[in-house]
Amino acid sequence: MAQTFTKSMARNIFYGGTVFFVLLFLALTFDTSRALPERDQRAQLDPNTELGQKIARGKGLWEHNNCLGCHTLLGEGAYFAPELGNVYVRFGNNKEAIKAYIKYRPAEGIPGRRSMPQFNFTDDELDAIAEFLKYSSEINTAGWPPNIQG
Amino acid sequence: MKYKSQGVAKLYFTAAIALFLVQVLFGLILGLQYVVGDFLFPEIPFNVARMVHTNTLIVWLLMGFMGATYYLVPEEAERELYAPWLAIAMFWIFLVAAGLTVAGYLLVPYATLAELTRNELLPTMGREFLEQPTITKIGIVIVVLAFLFNVGMTILKGRKTVVSLILLIGLVGLAVLFLFAFYNPTNLVLDKFYWWWVVHLWVEGVWELIMASILAFVLIKTTGVDREVVEKWLYVIVALALITGIIGTGHHYYWIGTPEYWQWWGSIFSALEPIPFFMMTVFAFNMVNRRRRDHPNKAAVLWALGCAVLAFLGAGVWGFLHTLSPVNFYTHGTQITAAHGHLAFYGAYVLINITIISYAWPLMHGREANSMRAQVWEMWSFWLMSVAMVFITLFLTGAGILQVYLQRFTDVPQQFMVVQEKLALFYWLRELAGVVFLIGLVVYVVSFFVAARDAKRPELSAEPRPASA
Numbered sequence: 001m002a003q004t005f006t007k008s009m010a011r012n013i014f015y016g017g018t019v020f021f022v023l024l025f026l027a028l029t030f031d032t033s034r035a036l037p038e039r040d041q042r043a044q045l046d047p048n049t050e051l052g053q054k055i056a057r058g059k060g061l062w063e064h065n066n067c068l069g070c071h072t073l074l075g076e077g078a079y080f081a082p083e084l085g086n087v088y089v090r091f092g093n094n095k096e097a098i099k100a101y102i103k104y105r106p107a108e109g110i111p112g113r114r115s116m117p118q119f120n121f122t123d124d125e126l127d128a129i130a131e132f133l134k135y136s137s138e139i140n141t142a143g144w145p146p147n148i149q150g
Numbered sequence: 151m152k153y154k155s156q157g158v159a160k161l162y163f164t165a166a167i168a169l170f171l172v173q174v175l176f177g178l179i180l181g182l183q184y185v186v187g188d189f190l191f192p193e194i195p196f197n198v199a200r201m202v203h204t205n206t207l208i209v210w211l212l213m214g215f216m217g218a219t220y221y222l223v224p225e226e227a228e229r230e231l232y233a234p235w236l237a238i239a240m241f242w243i244f245l246v247a248a249g250l251t252v253a254g255y256l257l258v259p260y261a262t263l264a265e266l267t268r269n270e271l272l273p274t275m276g277r278e279f280l281e282q283p284t285i286t287k288i289g290i291v292i293v294v295l296a297f298l299f300n301v302g303m304t305i306l307k308g309r310k311t312v313v314s315l316i317l318l319i320g321l322v323g324l325a326v327l328f329l330f331a332f333y334n335p336t337n338l339v340l341d342k343f344y345w346w347w348v349v350h351l352w353v354e355g356v357w358e359l360i361m362a363s364i365l366a367f368v369l370i371k372t373t374g375v376d377r378e379v380v381e382k383w384l385y386v387i388v389a390l391a392l393i394t395g396i397i398g399t400g401h402h403y404y405w406i407g408t409p410e411y412w413q414w415w416g417s418i419f420s421a422l423e424p425i426p427f428f429m430m431t432v433f434a435f436n437m438v439n440r441r442r443r444d445h446p447n448k449a450a451v452l453w454a455l456g457c458a459v460l461a462f463l464g465a466g467v468w469g470f471l472h473t474l475s476p477v478n479f480y481t482h483g484t485q486i487t488a489a490h491g492h493l494a495f496y497g498a499y500v501l502i503n504i505t506i507i508s509y510a511w512p513l514m515h516g517r518e519a520n521s522m523r524a525q526v527w528e529m530w531s532f533w534l535m536s537v538a539m540v541f542i543t544l545f546l547t548g549a550g551i552l553q554v555y556l557q558r559f560t561d562v563p564q565q566f567m568v569v570q571e572k573l574a575l576f577y578w579l580r581e582l583a584g585v586v587f588l589i590g591l592v593v594y595v596v597s598f599f600v601a602a603r604d605a606k607r608p609e610l611s612a613e614p615r616p617a618s619a
Contacts, residue, residue: 063276069197075483114187
């Protein structure tokens with residue numbers, strides 16, 4: 001490289017650039033935090049309500065059974081099984097349909113095919129999971145996914 | 151090897167390669183489950199195999215980074231490691247924690263593991279790549295803190311070079327950002343927003359600092375190019391990595407509930423993310439072309455050049471392929487993502503680890519390089535694994551394009567599972583390429599045994615090279 005561009009200039013670009021863009025990122029994060037209440041359905045999450053407790057329990061069950069290990073949720077997770085961010089809408093805005101689907105998975109699977117495990121959830125647990133998925137489907141995701149199939 | 155304590159890296163490198171083997175075996179299980187849906191079901195369901203695949207990857211890459219650091223830092227600082235015993239102790243803690251965690255994944259249902267480890271006290275489990283029980287995560291924090299203390303003290307008391315400084319900044323960043331793994335609110339948008347502070351700011355942020363500094367170290371050693379030149383390149387590369395990569399986080403904030411302006415920030419900055427990777431490629435070739443010596447370890451130079459090229463292809467080109475928000479609208483969460491993930495991790499982080507292992511291993515065993523015969527094994531391994539991974543990526547890309555077309559980019563979108571069955575051909579070809587990858591990895595492991603055997607026969611040494619070679 002030409003001697004006009006020295007090592008100390010390169011060093012200054014590294015430190016200066018890093019600090020500047022970290023601060024810019026923090027500023028954008030701050031702005032996003034202020035915009036989120038309009039988009040993320042947090043009113044539903046109030047832990048003093050039955051709905052809020054149900055969604056929290058549903059998310060806990062979602063995590064404790066590693067659902068993201070096969071499915072995507074808002075496009076993130078594994079790509080082995082369908083997107084679930086919009087499953088509530090795909091199942092006709094019907095929580096009962098979601099609960100029935102999870103409840104009647106065959107324990108030994110389906111020969112030759114992918115199959116969801118049988119988790120033996122109680123009805124309360126199924127309800128909490130369905131409520132969590134309904135909440136997820138109501139988040140403002142800028143129009144994603146492109147269609148009902150996720 | 152100039153300092154005795156550099157030898158602790160041997161433990162880390164050995165465990166890294168062993169875990170790499172486990173990772174690839176589970177990758178083959180996953181690949182087969184994509185086409186034979188009930189393979190190993192319900193004993194090892196897909197999600198369990200995937201956790202083993204991704205978590206062993208993360209652990210072995212971290213082991214590799216730590217080994218690389220323990221090897222590199224004493225040489226740069228020109229003194230022994232501050233506390234070699236601490237490095238050894240932390241290795242065993244890390245290995246046992248990782249082993250217990252993987253055993254937990256395989257032996258009990260995940261929900262049981264969550265209960266046994268009292269996840270409800272501080273829920274952190276069940277999120278992609280952060281599936282480890284909270285107690286394991288705490289263990290990782292302790293190991294990393296002890297590691298940083300050890301390395302930091304060594305640098306503080308010794309010579310401070312740009313290489314070790316950039317490496318240390320990368321490692322401190324790694325530790326600090328991991329703390330966001332402990333933040334898991336019920337609010338899904340906030341959960342996802344800060345989850346990316348671990349995942350994105352690791353692999354498209356601070357890990358690039360670690361990678362670039364290890365690459366710089368190996369190039370200084372193998373090419374003999376003036377340190378001043380290398381350090382200037384290093385500063386420019388890591389500057390560009392962070393300038394583009396930090397705001398580039400925005401490419402994960404398109405569709406998770408965050409404001410639409412992230413589509414602009416994310417698209418523009420992540421479109422620039424290939425630049426630092428391209429510069430690493432130019433840098434590596436430039437240094438090798440301007441080399442002042444012919445290092446007898448040709449294999450290490452091959453791994454280094456391959457690393458720079460495939461990191462650019464995987465992270466740079468395949469990343470750019472789906473990073474613009476209008477494109478990502480269709481590709482988000484499809485096999486395109488999987489294609490990019492495979493080549494990016496292999497090119498950048500698998501290969502940088504193998505580069506330093508290949509360079510350091512002979513030196514830690516009292517020879518500058520392995521016998522030419524062992525190096526040829528290594529070179530075969532490089533080509534087998536790299537070509538196989540390129541094909542895995544191409545087949546997944548083919549699957550991804552078809553998936554996007556049939557399921558999303560059409561007036562008559564079809565169901566996920568209907569589309570998956572139509573992709574079977576691509577998945578079978580990917581599995582085949584995966585088998586070739588495993589063969590390449592076995593060849594790599596064999597090269598160590600060939601090297602050890604040949605080391606007993608001085609006439610096979612690659613070291614005394616004629617000047618004309």
